[in-house]
Amino acid sequence: MSRAATTDTPARLTKGERTRLAMVETAIDILDEEGPDGLTLQGIGERLGLHRTAVYRHFASRDELLAGAMEYLFSQMYEQMTLPQDPRGRISAIALEMRRMFHRHPGAAAMFVTVGEEWTSSSALERVILQALRDMSVDEKDLATVYQALESYVVGSTLFDFSGAPHHLEMRRRRHAASGDQSLMRTASSTARIDATNEAAFTWGLDALLDAL
């Protein structure tokens, strides 16, 4: 059941590199299963049969480990992604792939804000989006504003929807169930419907923003 156990780790890695990778994957596993509060160096050590201070052989700090996990998820997403030809489709694909990645790893969403660094994979995607906006002939004086609106929407709403993981769906379900509103209460019949509504809302909003260009 542990994703870390099933991921094929290239045999050509040194022991240190293998341990480092295992720590990153274990961190993501814990994040998904228990949420950000459950992620401690103690817990990572236990799952790997190591002392909690062993992490410092491979990372300068807990934050560096989190940054490593973020970079791991983004580079994995970046490699698997195939971008369509038309600029609007390219932006949409990146946004949906990122959403899908955090949907698979909701516990990692809360991490995104914590990690302040810029990673190679995310800045590569940034360049693709900026190029696509120029291909759509967005005026250069509006470019920074439009780019920021898209980034804040895509990352922000995903962050918000998945915060509180792994109980985010149940939390929102209860809130809607208690709202007293007919339509909201109908979607609150199950977490599956909450999830479906969240995803439909995301794509609706994304299309609305792209339509406005």
Next chain:
Amino acid sequence: MSRAATTDTPARLTKGERTRLAMVETAIDILDEEGPDGLTLQGIGERLGLHRTAVYRHFASRDELLAGAMEYLFSQMYEQMTLPQDPRGRISAIALEMRRMFHRHPGAAAMFVTVGEEWTSSSALERVILQALRDMSVDEKDLATVYQALESYVVGSTLFDFSGAPHHLEMRRRRHAASGDQSLMRTASSTARIDATNEAAFTWGLDALLDAL
């Protein structure tokens, strides 16, 4: 300079209620000055000349104190708000007022995700928005989706923009400065320009979403 010191506290409150209120206001002060990491019960106690365990006289836990601070900010915002007649203007006003509140208290933005409860003030605003959407004759089958899209955009992008407070502007400025993109680097000339771009992006996105209705 401390907002807690200048806020007029009604004299009719009991000592316990005054202490409770002071703790909430001090928590918000610390959040704005030092960010979420700087907020400890120790720190609150020190500013009030109390022992750190005194908080438990007034709140069941640290999380309850955070929920109290959130409720404090929202109810304050709710009381001061004057809503326009037209439904679209009402939604827009609520969104912009909330943005303004978090712009004044960026450190509190990170708290929003932590606090999972529903407060009276926020559910009151929820009802206003749902009514406005119905006044705009949004189909009942789309209502939950549209509401969720608006909520996730408004809260999520605000959350994202202000996360990392109190250094959020400088962090984004550095990221844009290092992007290598002409337009992004131009906005990275100062944190004031970053701030202006963020706010312009928020209103642009909000209008795009409301236009799509």
Next chain:
DNA sequence: ACCTGAACACCGTTCAAGT
């Protein structure tokens, strides 16, 4: 090179004791 073990400062929280 990689990891352990002890130690440190700092958390949130509990509870008996003070006034």
Next chain:
DNA sequence: ACCTGAACACCGTTCAAGT
């Protein structure tokens, strides 16, 4: 009623010591 002080479990982090 309101607060203190000691105590507890648990953090992240440092560093000398082991192999």
